[in-house]
Amino acid sequence: MNNIVKTALTALGARFAEIDKTSLVNQRKVLDAFISNRIALRHFAPTTGYGYDDVGRDTLCKLFANVFGTEDAIVSPLIASGTHALTIALFGMLRPGDRLLSVTGKPYDTLNDVISGDGIGSLKDYGVTFGIVPLKDGKPDRTAIETEIRRFKPTVVMIQRSRGYDMRPALCVDDIEGIASLVDRSVCKILVDNCYGEFVEEREPSVADAFVGSLIKNPGGGLAPTGGYICGTKQAISAIEGRLTSPSIGREVGSYAGDYRPFYQGLFMAPHVTAQSVKTALLFSYAFNELGYDTLPKPNDKFGDIICSVKFGDRSKLIEFCRTVQSVSPIDSFALPEPWDMPGYNDQVIMAAGAFVQGASIELSCDAPIRPPYIAYLQGGLTFEHGIIALEKCLDALAALR
Numbered sequence: 001m002n003n004i005v006k007t008a009l010t011a012l013g014a015r016f017a018e019i020d021k022t023s024l025v026n027q028r029k030v031l032d033a034f035i036s037n038r039i040a041l042r043h044f045a046p047t048t049g050y051g052y053d054d055v056g057r058d059t060l061c062k063l064f065a066n067v068f069g070t071e072d073a074i075v076s077p078l079i080a081s082g083t084h085a086l087t088i089a090l091f092g093m094l095r096p097g098d099r100l101l102s103v104t105g106k107p108y109d110t111l112n113d114v115i116s117g118d119g120i121g122s123l124k125d126y127g128v129t130f131g132i133v134p135l136k137d138g139k140p141d142r143t144a145i146e147t148e149i150r151r152f153k154p155t156v157v158m159i160q161r162s163r164g165y166d167m168r169p170a171l172c173v174d175d176i177e178g179i180a181s182l183v184d185r186s187v188c189k190i191l192v193d194n195c196y197g198e199f200v201e202e203r204e205p206s207v208a209d210a211f212v213g214s215l216i217k218n219p220g221g222g223l224a225p226t227g228g229y230i231c232g233t234k235q236a237i238s239a240i241e242g243r244l245t246s247p248s249i250g251r252e253v254g255s256y257a258g259d260y261r262p263f264y265q266g267l268f269m270a271p272h273v274t275a276q277s278v279k280t281a282l283l284f285s286y287a288f289n290e291l292g293y294d295t296l297p298k299p300n301d302k303f304g305d306i307i308c309s310v311k312f313g314d315r316s317k318l319i320e321f322c323r324t325v326q327s328v329s330p331i332d333s334f335a336l337p338e339p340w341d342m343p344g345y346n347d348q349v350i351m352a353a354g355a356f357v358q359g360a361s362i363e364l365s366c367d368a369p370i371r372p373p374y375i376a377y378l379q380g381g382l383t384f385e386h387g388i389i390a391l392e393k394c395l396d397a398l399a400a401l402r
Contacts, residue, residue, distance in 0.1 A: 051255030079228030092240030170304030221269030280387030329354020
């Protein structure tokens with residue numbers, strides 16, 4: 001075993017124990033929700049057509065609401081991605097003339113056209129105005145947020161928990177609650193992009209009116225084949241559900257001819273799989289920090305998501321890192337990732353994603369925009385052992401470049 005990896009495994013023992021403790025708390029919470037909702041084999045049965053009285057779909061919504069501590073939830077295979085879940089929530093919570101305020105800097109790249117695109121059915125096309133409060137030293141600027149809220153009285157404040165393609169810490173639940181305390185909740189709603197953050201802590205951001213995520217990230221446990229969720233208050237979910245299908249039918253329809261079992265089993269596995277991912281991210285952070293690279297979070301930092309950012313400062317090293325992650329993937333290990341013009345992104349992007357579920361970033365994967373300072377974003381890992389093996393391969397590949 002690589003000496004740096006050996007050192008990291010020894011040095012991080014106490015941190016790994018903390019992660020396991022969080023996993024146990026979350027696993028107990030999930031199990032209690034399964035038991036209280038009397039989950040049975042009948043909930044796995046597929047439906048077709050309109051999907052009226054789909055007990056598997058409806059009970060899955062109740063299960064997520066119970067696990068995440070909210071009044072209601074929408075969980076659906078019809079939600080294609082985290083961006084789609086956010087889009088549904090935004091169009092459900094906002095009306096023409098309303099204002100949306102992002103208080104964690106510029107939103108993730110794939111939301112650019114959703115919010116500000118011209119002539120494509122964006123929020124801007126529908127008369128919704130948009131403002132951004134830039135981050136200050138990589139953190140939410142509370143003073144600027146308060147000023148912006150008082151000045152423009154936004155209808156929805158949007159908080160992005162994870163970093164997107166920024167070199168900044170992911171937000172923890174305490175951070176999100178701190179931002180929420182600045183908002184007059186009688187006139188302004190809070191929407192949280194919770195992608196990559198589920199089960200990393202013992203609590204979820206249930207202080208929000210709504211928070212959303214993708215089922216091919218943390219809450220799908222590596223088993224969900226598609227889908228997304230939106231959890232929140234009954235009032236918010238009622239406003240949002242009409243945008244999932246149509247305002248006249250909401251959640252009354254929506255069949256799934258596949259087997260619901262992967263969604264239920266994936267949620268059951270999610271606390272453990274998320275812990276494996278956090279351990280992997282922590283291991284990479286420690287090893288690359290020891291080699292002098294700028295990593296985020298730092299090994300001693302609190303993790304708010306499952307991602308480790310590594311600043312390479314060199315295009316060739318970045319590409320080699322992503323290619324090595326691909327080469328040690330269980331699926332398509334022979335593929336050679338190349339930077340490409342990916343839909344929804346401003347720069348060329350390189351992605352390593354040798355996953356059982358296409359694009360599932362709860363599985364060990366890595367992506368990066370091809371732009372200075374050449375930062376790679378590593379996430380996922382169904383097993384910690386896979387993370388160890390991948391780290392060894394990455395360290396060897398980068399050493400060969402010298």
